[in-house]
Amino acid sequence: MMVETAGWSVLILCSGIFLWGAWAAAVDRRPPFLAPALTGALSLLWSVAAVVLTVRFINGLGATTAMTDRFPWGVWIGLIQAGVAVSSGGYVVAATVHIFHIRRFEPVLRPMVLTAFLGYCFVAASLFIEVGRPYRLWHPIAMWQHHSIMFEVAWCVTLYMTVLALEFAPVVLERFRMHTAIRVMHIILMPLVIAGVILSTLHQSSLGSMFLIVPQKIHPLWSSPLLPVIYLISSVAVGLAMTMIASFFSSKAFGRALDASLLKSLASAAGLVLGLYFLVRAVDFTARGAWTSVLSPAWLGAFFALEMGAGVLWPALLFATAKSLDDPRRLVAGSFGVVFGVTLNRLCVSWFGMVPHTGPVYFPSSMELIISLALVAAAVAAFALAARFLPVFPAQDEGHARPEQAPRHAPLAPPSSLRSAKGPAPQVPAPEEA
Amino acid sequence: MPEEISRRHLLGRTGAAAGLLMLGARRGAAEAPAPGAPDAPAPTASGGETPSVLVDLTRCIGCRACVRACQSANRLPETEAGALRTAGAGASQTAGTDAPASWPRQELAFDLWTAVNLNKKKDGNGRERSRFVKQQCMHCLEPACVSVCPVAALYKTEAGPVIYRAERCIGCRYCMVACPFDVPRFEWNSGLTPVIGKCQFCAQNRLFRGQGPACAEACPTGALKFGGRNNLLFEAHARINARPETYLPHIYGEHEVGGTSWLYISDIPFEELGFKRDLPKMPLxxxxxxxxxxxxxxxxxxxxxxxxxxxxxxxxxxxx
Missing domain, CATH: 1.20.5 (Single alpha-helices involved in coiled-coils or other helix-helix interfaces)
Incomplete structure (x- = not known):
């Protein structure tokens, strides 16, 4: 009891400080105590998480999580699925730029590949903690069981992480001026991107297919033979939303100009995908006659309304109105709506939707959420570090604010010669229109 | 009581060895399966058919001899809840059964592969009706757990039983989520070497050596009957037809999720006894x-x- 109280306090304190930091960045304010508060929260969170991890690997999942035999998959599975979904920006933008050759989106390609790679690192780390015997995570690669969706997902995720690492490799190679290697990467880029998009299509949808085998355990609001389609379409929507979020916050954090026209195109595309998503879910609902179960129980109906309202309809409305298209903050707010909606959707499929079948036997322990928050914080911190030391963002030298001019980053920023270095790789795009 | 213990002692200590010797003499020792080999010739014990057990809930007295036999045959820890409880002095009797009201419930666990519990239900007249229900893996003909397991740790032997091979398991617990009967259990308090636990149909320690599962052999009332699936279905239909006023015309496990190796017949509707309802008839x-x-x-x-x-x-x- 004491432990749980302390755990929840840490959790609330740290998330509060992180939200404050995100808010301050969004509204361009830098309260004086923010930086030390963020550092303090991170140190506290990571120290506590280290203790929790130790206990988990000594005394087991039972000692750290609220999972039991009656509820064997908890909040971690939902968050792992959400993590895969929000990492979809990598394949969505890669397909846009390299398969459909819409070059305008090239400036956001590298940040999104990095976001995706770090997102999958979050997923892999979470799985490492979640499964009973993490040192056997390689078993699906050696012991085939091709009837299992999990087997397919394991292969796809492993291969796709490799693809992402290779897609990001030119950034690191550029940093160290390894031009021969960059040339090699350029040659294999196209098949690599196509492989990445196929692998993503497969496992984004397969995460939904994983729940096809338990139709009788999931509430009719979320139990559908179309789960793979629903998962795939929503992953595209959330990929576009994450691209907007990453562009927005990068511009804030690194003093870069925000490309408003790019954001606008992303929002329009996201609006279309959300519209399609809504249509598919409405048709699916009607075909299954699921509308009748919207109010039994009412709280699940409320979750569903929240998922569709705040996560689909509201953002779609924002992305479709001319007024908000010119206001990056509204677009980012809408994007957060999409991320929230998809996260809630994954949690509803794997957790809330199972509660009518299992009974109210599970609520996550503070330790489960501490681990997840610590891993998310680590991914965000890794993004910030990579963005600072590697040429993740395209060089800006046409009158835009240059990162070098922002004094707080000056000592850490790489030399400008590196940022504008143009290897043979096409990843360094020409600056957008002035 | 003493009779029970001596019988268990005999079975536990010498029965298996004697059975193996006799089998070896009959079939030739070379045919005996290597220990740990998941597949073995179709079990002679069930006449070459899918080995099955028929549970007649009207015959179960809740003695839990099956639970104890399971524990000793599979070297599982003997829990207090598995110990035989007789209706002691002062224990109030539950109407219609010999069970004391304070019958300790036991839950399946990674180290308790079968459990017998009392399920009570008031009927239309306000009279309490109760039956003991034995739980264990149903050994589906087309098991969901086997199909979802990414490493084939759960495995359907050619003979029929669904077994668990701990050396492959990564502990993802997808089997627990997928199982329509919520049977597999996890070792939650092991930091690095947790296992899944569930009934193995005594496949490697008994069935492949020509014996039926330990629980069925230990049952003193005939509530558990081991045999080939088709024979047992035939027998179940015969019992139902012979006493239609007692039995309900439903063999649980005949069609559920495509059929299971464990079959139940009862005089009280299954859903009132905690059995999963509305399971699809198709294999998952x-x-x-x-x-x-x-x-x-x-x-x-x-x-x-x-x-x-x-x-x-x-x-x-x-x-x-």
Missing amino acids: PALTWDVIDKIPAIVAVLASLFAAVSLGLKRGEKSV
């Missing part, structure tokens, strides 16, 4: 296989589509 693995078997086609279509689009647009880009 088909639900995911319908998706998986399309994957090669999807990959081929997407690969050619993307390659064509990408190359086509690239050419267009250059000619502009």
